[in-house]
Amino acid sequence: MESAACFSNATTGRLPHRNAADGTLLSPFRNPTHLFLSRTLKKLPVQVRFPCLRTAFGSLNASASGIGTTISTEKESVDLDWDSLGFGLVHTDYMYTMKCSRGESFCEGELVPFGNIEISPSAGVLNYGQGLFEGLKAYRKADGNILLFRPQENGTRMMMGAERMCMPSPSVAQFVEAVKATVLANERWIPPPGKGSLYIRPLLMGSGSVLGLAPAPEYTFLIYVSPVGNYFKEGLSPINLIVETEMHRATPGGTGGVKTIGNYAAVLKAQSAAKAKGYSDVLYLDSVHKKYLEEVSSCNVFVVKGNIISTPAIKGTILPGITRKSIIDVALTQGFQVEEKAVTVDELLDADEVFCTGTAVVVSPVGSITYLGKSVSYGSSGVGLVSQQLYTALTQLQMGLTEDKMGWVVELK
Ligand code: COI
Numbered sequence: 001m002e003s004a005a006c007f008s009n010a011t012t013g014r015l016p017h018r019n020a021a022d023g024t025l026l027s028p029f030r031n032p033t034h035l036f037l038s039r040t041l042k043k044l045p046v047q048v049r050f051p052c053l054r055t056a057f058g059s060l061n062a063s064a065s066g067i068g069t070t071i072s073t074e075k076e077s078v079d080l081d082w083d084s085l086g087f088g089l090v091h092t093d094y095m096y097t098m099k100c101s102r103g104e105s106f107c108e109g110e111l112v113p114f115g116n117i118e119i120s121p122s123a124g125v126l127n128y129g130q131g132l133f134e135g136l137k138a139y140r141k142a143d144g145n146i147l148l149f150r151p152q153e154n155g156t157r158m159m160m161g162a163e164r165m166c167m168p169s170p171s172v173a174q175f176v177e178a179v180k181a182t183v184l185a186n187e188r189w190i191p192p193p194g195k196g197s198l199y200i201r202p203l204l205m206g207s208g209s210v211l212g213l214a215p216a217p218e219y220t221f222l223i224y225v226s227p228v229g230n231y232f233k234e235g236l237s238p239i240n241l242i243v244e245t246e247m248h249r250a251t252p253g254g255t256g257g258v259k260t261i262g263n264y265a266a267v268l269k270a271q272s273a274a275k276a277k278g279y280s281d282v283l284y285l286d287s288v289h290k291k292y293l294e295e296v297s298s299c300n301v302f303v304v305k306g307n308i309i310s311t312p313a314i315k316g317t318i319l320p321g322i323t324r325k326s327i328i329d330v331a332l333t334q335g336f337q338v339e340e341k342a343v344t345v346d347e348l349l350d351a352d353e354v355f356c357t358g359t360a361v362v363v364s365p366v367g368s369i370t371y372l373g374k375s376v377s378y379g380s381s382g383v384g385l386v387s388q389q390l391y392t393a394l395t396q397l398q399m400g401l402t403e404d405k406m407g408w409v410v411e412l413k
Contacts, residue, residue, distance in 0.1 A: 005149070071114040074188045074282030076205040082195035085229030087360060096178050096223040098170065099207070102215055106170045109178055111185050114224060124206025128384045129262040131219055132161040134366040135359040136322075137197040138183045138412070140190040141400045146183060146412040148200075149398045153322045158204060161258035166215040167204055175202065180412055182223045189227050195401065196229040231298070231360040234282055236391075238367025238383060239280035239356070241296060243345060244270045244371065246285035248305075249294055249317075256294070256317035263319075283369065285345065286317065293343045299358030300324040301366075303351040304386045310347065321352040323357040323394070328404065330393050336386075347363035349376045354383035355391075 017318050031253060073093065080090070091114055098109030124130040125281060134154045139147045155175030179200055183190070185375030189199040202223045206216025233237050241407065247270045249263065251255020267282065274282045286292040293301055293312050299323040302311045309331050314320045348354065354366035365387040368377045378384060383391075396402040400409060 001004060002262075012241055016207055018260050019192065028388065030104075037247075045073040050389060054356075055216040060217045062383065064402045073185055076188055076301075077190075078188050079190065080189075080191075080227065082191050082227075082229075085196045085227055087192060087199075087228050087231045087235070088226075092186040092189045092225050092226045094182065096182040096185075096221075098174075098221045099403060100168055102168070102208070102217050102219070102220055103190075105168060106219075106221055109174070109221070111181060113374045117220075117222070119207055122209040122211055124208060124210050125261070127210065128213060129265075130156060130165055130216055131261040132165060132167070132259050133204075133205065133261060134158050134200075134259060135204040136200045136202075137228075137359060137398070138190055138200060139197050139399045140193055142193045144413075145400065146181070146187065146190060147398065147400050147412040148179065148412065150322055150326065151410055153325070154179075155203065157259060157320065159324070161260060162204060164255060164258045165171065165260055167206060167219055170221050176410075177373065178202075178221070182225055183412060186225050189225065196227055198225050200225050231358075231362075232364060234280060236365075236383065238365040238378070240278070240368045241281055241283045241354075241366055241370070242277070243348075243369060243371040244274075244282045244284050245290060245309050249284040249297075252316060254317065256321060257314065259319060264297070270328055271297045279370065281347075291345055292323075292347060293345065296356050297366065299356040299361045300326065301343075302357065303348055303357050304353035304384065305347070305357070307335070307353055308337045308339060309386070310341060310343050311340045312343050317329070320360055323362065326406075326408065327357050327390055329364065330390055330397075332399040334389065336394065337393060345371060351378065353378050353385040354382065355388050363387055363394060 031193075050093060093114060094111045095114045096109055096111050098106050098119075100106045105128055111284045119126065129187060136151055137149060138152045139149075152172050155170070155172035157174065158175060159169045180204065183198060183200065186198065200223060202221070204219065204221050204330075206221035207219075208216040208218030210216050230236065247267075249267055254260045267284070281296050281298070283296050284294040286294055293303075295301055295312065295318050298322070300311060300319065302309055311324065311328070312318050328340070331338050348369060349363065349371065354369065356364045356366065397406070397408065406410050
């Protein structure tokens, strides 16, 4: 079965506009005519070279490292209102796709215009949830350079998740090269320094048809990107969480420790109920004892008491966040004691500060926690000192504003 990229909702205006159905921001260049017309105004070639890559358009050049591909992209930033970016989809120019059959390895990928994909109604991902996703960000520096943060970690995590979900995975090198190619092809959508980042969403899915329950016969690796600002509507202001005592995100032996799509569908009910009551999000408890912290719907959680920062240990039900891991290392270098352990609700309620970490949320301070109808507030509704200190240290590194002594940042040009 072949999937083909196709266009929909062609637009006529030059300015980004909102999709009437779901409110997402639409690119001014979704119509192929506009895409190509816009390029005739300014054509700046970007070389994308890595083995097994071909593009839907552009010329093929032989190169020492494999097949070299030239695609035309504009480097000049798009005309977006960068100050009002939230965490919603903005359609960009290109996405990356690569397919392989069950039992084989990923080999040839391609950059194609961003658009809907065609998929069988009986695809494994649609029927049985055989799918994973990743999330990472690219930042634009003042000198024009573009930075990625620890992309190899995402590639490694996708490989581990793929093993759990019975899927073939791109190698870490293929993953990173595909991310780089997708970012460079969409360079003009990277927000200016300090205005946000380009969120990169790699997907791995069982795209082949199955009816009886089994691993799909074909897999698709796809990467799309979107410029984003803050994840929570609160921006960097503290969020208010409610502890969920009935519904659980994950169970021992399940898939909580990998980034499978079903983990996120499973939290929607509790999250929607919490939001309807005015909370920002939900903090889940372990499903066995119902007293140890797990994570928030889309991020990990940390509890601060004096000089000790604690976070739930990774034990199969908690996502091994890359921001989580980075914050632990940053906190250690700043002289904090960090404990990865079972953290109780009592410790949470007794904390000096609480914050969440994730690629999308970065470091998000928690202003209050509600548990069984009782609320506890942290600080005087401002951002806690430790959260602020760690947020600053991490984001300065990610944006290339401080020396990268950890070797975490990958420069694209
Ligand atoms: C991320 O932080 O990148 C995530 O994957 C969370 C997602 C629900 C936005």
